[in-house]
Amino acid sequence: MRIRRRSAVAGILAATTILASAPLGASAAPSHPMPAMATPLTGDHLDEAYAFVDNRGGTAAPTSAQRAQIRADNVVTRWNRLGTPASVTPVKGRLATGPAGAADTVARRYLKNSRGLFALRQAAVDDLETIATTKVGAGTVVLLRQRYGDLPAAHDGLVAVAVKGGDVLRVTSSLSPRTAEPAAARLQPADALAAALTDARIEREKLADSRVRLVAVPMPGADPRAAYEVVVMSNDADHPLGYTTYVDAIDGRILVRENLVNFAEDDPHWKVFPATPPANGADARQIWCVATATGCSRQVLDPATGKPWDVDATTGTPSFTTSGNSADTVRLWGNGNPAVPAAARPDREYLYPFTNQWNTSKCDPNSLASPEQADGDAATANLFAMHNRMHDWSYRLGFTEATWNLQKVNTGPYGKAGDPERGNAQQGAATATTRNNANQATPPDGMQPTTNMYMWQPFAGAVYPPCVDGDFDMTVIGHEYTHAISNRMIAGPDSGISSSQGGAMGESWSDLLAMEYLFESGYTPRGNTPYITGGYVTGDVVAGIRNYDMSNSTLNYSNYGYDRGAAVHSDGEIWSATNFDVRRAFIARYGAGTRAQQESCAAGTTPVTECPGNRRWVQLVFDSFLLAATGTISMLDMRDNMITADALRFGGANADLLWNTFATRGMGAGAASGPSDGDPVPSFASPYVENSEVTFKALGEAAGKPVRLYVGDYDFGSVPVADTDPATALPATLTLAPGTYRFLAIGAGFGHKRFTQTVYPGVTADIGVVMPTNLASAASGATITGDGAAPARLTDDAEGTAWTATGGAAGRQVTVDLPADAPRLVSRVQLSAFPGAGAPTSTMYSTVRQFEILTCNAAAGADCASDAGYKVAYTSPANAFDTGSYRPKVPNLVLKSFPVRPTPATHVKLRILGNQCTANPLYAGEQENDPRSATDCASVSPAAGTAVAAEFQVFSS
Numbered sequence: 001m002r003i004r005r006r007s008a009v010a011g012i013l014a015a016t017t018i019l020a021s022a023p024l025g026a027s028a029a030p031s032h033p034m035p036a037m038a039t040p041l042t043g044d045h046l047d048e049a050y051a052f053v054d055n056r057g058g059t060a061a062p063t064s065a066q067r068a069q070i071r072a073d074n075v076v077t078r079w080n081r082l083g084t085p086a087s088v089t090p091v092k093g094r095l096a097t098g099p100a101g102a103a104d105t106v107a108r109r110y111l112k113n114s115r116g117l118f119a120l121r122q123a124a125v126d127d128l129e130t131i132a133t134t135k136v137g138a139g140t141v142v143l144l145r146q147r148y149g150d151l152p153a154a155h156d157g158l159v160a161v162a163v164k165g166g167d168v169l170r171v172t173s174s175l176s177p178r179t180a181e182p183a184a185a186r187l188q189p190a191d192a193l194a195a196a197l198t199d200a201r202i203e204r205e206k207l208a209d210s211r212v213r214l215v216a217v218p219m220p221g222a223d224p225r226a227a228y229e230v231v232v233m234s235n236d237a238d239h240p241l242g243y244t245t246y247v248d249a250i251d252g253r254i255l256v257r258e259n260l261v262n263f264a265e266d267d268p269h270w271k272v273f274p275a276t277p278p279a280n281g282a283d284a285r286q287i288w289c290v291a292t293a294t295g296c297s298r299q300v301l302d303p304a305t306g307k308p309w310d311v312d313a314t315t316g317t318p319s320f321t322t323s324g325n326s327a328d329t330v331r332l333w334g335n336g337n338p339a340v341p342a343a344a345r346p347d348r349e350y351l352y353p354f355t356n357q358w359n360t361s362k363c364d365p366n367s368l369a370s371p372e373q374a375d376g377d378a379a380t381a382n383l384f385a386m387h388n389r390m391h392d393w394s395y396r397l398g399f400t401e402a403t404w405n406l407q408k409v410n411t412g413p414y415g416k417a418g419d420p421e422r423g424n425a426q427q428g429a430a431t432a433t434t435r436n437n438a439n440q441a442t443p444p445d446g447m448q449p450t451t452n453m454y455m456w457q458p459f460a461g462a463v464y465p466p467c468v469d470g471d472f473d474m475t476v477i478g479h480e481y482t483h484a485i486s487n488r489m490i491a492g493p494d495s496g497i498s499s500s501q502g503g504a505m506g507e508s509w510s511d512l513l514a515m516e517y518l519f520e521s522g523y524t525p526r527g528n529t530p531y532i533t534g535g536y537v538t539g540d541v542v543a544g545i546r547n548y549d550m551s552n553s554t555l556n557y558s559n560y561g562y563d564r565g566a567a568v569h570s571d572g573e574i575w576s577a578t579n580f581d582v583r584r585a586f587i588a589r590y591g592a593g594t595r596a597q598q599e600s601c602a603a604g605t606t607p608v609t610e611c612p613g614n615r616r617w618v619q620l621v622f623d624s625f626l627l628a629a630t631g632t633i634s635m636l637d638m639r640d641n642m643i644t645a646d647a648l649r650f651g652g653a654n655a656d657l658l659w660n661t662f663a664t665r666g667m668g669a670g671a672a673s674g675p676s677d678g679d680p681v682p683s684f685a686s687p688y689v690e691n692s693e694v695t696f697k698a699l700g701e702a703a704g705k706p707v708r709l710y711v712g713d714y715d716f717g718s719v720p721v722a723d724t725d726p727a728t729a730l731p732a733t734l735t736l737a738p739g740t741y742r743f744l745a746i747g748a749g750f751g752h753k754r755f756t757q758t759v760y761p762g763v764t765a766d767i768g769v770v771m772p773t774n775l776a777s778a779a780s781g782a783t784i785t786g787d788g789a790a791p792a793r794l795t796d797d798a799e800g801t802a803w804t805a806t807g808g809a810a811g812r813q814v815t816v817d818l819p820a821d822a823p824r825l826v827s828r829v830q831l832s833a834f835p836g837a838g839a840p841t842s843t844m845y846s847t848v849r850q851f852e853i854l855t856c857n858a859a860a861g862a863d864c865a866s867d868a869g870y871k872v873a874y875t876s877p878a879n880a881f882d883t884g885s886y887r888p889k890v891p892n893l894v895l896k897s898f899p900v901r902p903t904p905a906t907h908v909k910l911r912i913l914g915n916q917c918t919a920n921p922l923y924a925g926e927q928e929n930d931p932r933s934a935t936d937c938a939s940v941s942p943a944a945g946t947a948v949a950a951e952f953q954v955f956s957s
Helices: 064-068 103-113 122-126 189-200 365-369 373-395 474-489 500-521 568-590 595-602 613-626 635-650 655-664 791-795
Strands: 008-011 075-079 085-090 129-136 139-145 158-164 167-173 207-219 222-234 242-248 254-262 269-272 286-289 327-331 421-427 438-441 450-456 692-699 708-711 733-736 739-747 751-759 765-770 783-786 803-806 813-817 824-832 848-856 871-875 896-905 907-915 946-949 951-955
Touching: 085 635, 103 122, 103 129, 103 139, 103 158, 103 167, 129 613, 129 635, 139 613, 139 635, 158 635, 167 635, 189 207, 189 222, 189 242, 189 254, 222 254, 254 474, 254 500, 269 373, 327 373, 365 373, 373 421, 373 450, 373 474, 373 500, 438 474, 450 474, 474 500, 474 613, 500 568, 500 595, 500 613, 500 635, 568 613, 568 635, 568 655, 595 613, 613 635, 635 655, 692 739, 739 765, 751 765, 751 951, 783 791, 791 803, 791 813, 791 951, 813 951, 824 848, 824 907, 848 896, 848 946, 871 896, 907 946
Parallel strands: 008 254, 327 421, 421 450, 692 765
Antiparallel strands: 008 438, 075 085, 085 167, 129 139, 139 158, 158 167, 207 222, 222 242, 242 254, 254 438, 269 286, 438 450, 692 733, 708 739, 739 751, 783 813, 803 946, 813 907, 824 896, 824 951, 848 871, 848 907
């Protein structure tokens, strides 16, 4: 999970921690340690403690006079809830032009000339204070903030103007047209802190850090309110809480609550795993040092101070341990154990031994009390080094003191100091169940952010990782650190990401930037490709902690909410797939470069305009953060920010590449969405290619019948792009940029049909799909009876509704009485193991894994009311729905087709032979040596007693 600044606990999944604990080395009866809360690691939704809360109420609509200001067909405007433009974007070219000048002057001139659009008086524009002017290539991003009397605006009240010469390229804003000075505060700061703690449910004795300052909060349709901005962070690393809460300074109401937690001279030497340990656990670490020397694999030096990582910039002297200007790292086992840095090394040789003890002991808690202490010093030093590497790498891409980075001492008159990354290695290792996670908490600039890295261990019916230490997986460490980058750079120094689509992109950026850091550094983490997050800690080398390898994903914007409902981690994979395509397109245009070129670009010694394509792409990602004047962002907002960043950085040379790639993932020119829309309107059209108009037609027995067409693999959660039903507003025609698309056609009575088709430039064509009758569909006249609740959910031609039967998975069955009395030839069935809308991860283990199909022909005299009248027509493979070693995942459970020995039948029976819990050998047996927990799913987990499936379809062909 992750912890965001201003509203964030960030994590690699949603945080999962189990709060029960036992003393170090204690033995307890085997238990079923199910997570006490949702976790990013399992893919469940975050619990309510991490929700964004806005109690201001209402929405102020723009006036007709404001709307009249948008006259150009080339300009796209989205409005914020305060009644001013959230973004003003030209589809092509510039937003405004004028004489060149200082960027701040150009930005203010545009705002003065656009006073009608923003409903501001000239005095209000003059009163805007400049927060930052950041160079982006040949352009500049100017960030301005409103003031109301003597109080700065908070949460909203920002505007970011992209300026190049005398031109304005794009504007994003959370400006308010109501600029009256707020009434004076009556509440005392101490009272505001107390109110924030009560709202956050943080006990005062658990308060780790806090800050209170008086600000003004813009209000929709009303004058701004004086408020106290109260930042609080708890010291509970098991269930970390961090918030920025805006407390009304008159009456003490909670106006807004943002979650800060997202669910990672001399010559000292560090011995580290640059990416991840090898699969065999060998000590394959490298030695990194400040001065190039024999035996050193990499020269490392803080680019901000020019000093080694272990130097305290306040004194100029080394700490001799895991503390420096950019990171402070300790081992934090919990359960009464103090936080301790790695053992001091007066010689600054941080070459601690690594024995892989947690893995070889199979999670034995007694390893912590051994002389090796589960390699605690090596883990602490590794985390310290990796945090420094992320600091140094991101510094050269623009995450500096001027953009509110993480440093104890800042080297210039920028930002606030005192906020190096705090790293807690092996967090909770001495407890029984604090495992399988990572998180990042990022408060506002000047307050110390914290990351927690956990040990990994299998738990029955929850997750099945190997016994490894997350402190050695750089894909996870880099993921967590990137939460600090995105939350600090987006929306200025005091706000962060607050929308659901923004949260999804936050997870995606964390995966993407960790991947890019490793790629540019020449390191390959564990996984079948270098583009997997968490392959080491999860043991899943196919997709790691995610549903997909980002380089091989079927997802697009129309699939938002595909994994049992909207969730930041799974929906973030849509943004990852899209951006990986953009990155791939940049490499195709500009090349991948040599290893020397990659290193030179990462070190900042080669201008980005001369760098390989991947470096150009990642630079645009960093630049795009600066163009967001609000954390209430959608994927389309950040698409536009990347296109604008390209205009600033590269003169718009890649607008075609960007638009074309975004279009093929559903974020084309006609796409529409708000920042938290769960059903965004996709578009697969680009303004830079010759698009094709295609018409969808259902053929075969479905000809002339209502059938929906989707892009991608998913029914549940997805938005159709066309249909053949004249009664709906959705047409049968659609516009597509050239490319090869995966489609899914669904019709009541005709089931699901997946197919692939290539679309060529400018061709008017049909997309025709032959769909035979689904004999098991209720729409075709079939009826169903059997075990469990609502077996009719299996015959409704929809994967979002799931059938559940208890009493043991094996033997649960349903019988479909096929339509009409005459026997029908049965030659193929389709079955879905999708767990159903909103299902928790525990239900994934109850989904069908192996099954059999039995048929009965009453017309031939068989007794179809008795099991004796049925014969087995098909027995599936033992791994019909195969899943990875870490946990079952939705892509492995969606509907599949299975051939059946052709046989005439009036009735078809589906019988479950085993679910993922009882029949999957990856989840069987005792897999660790911790006496406090058990791992055998079949004997311990409640999932063993339930069978779950979502859709059963029968065909004659």
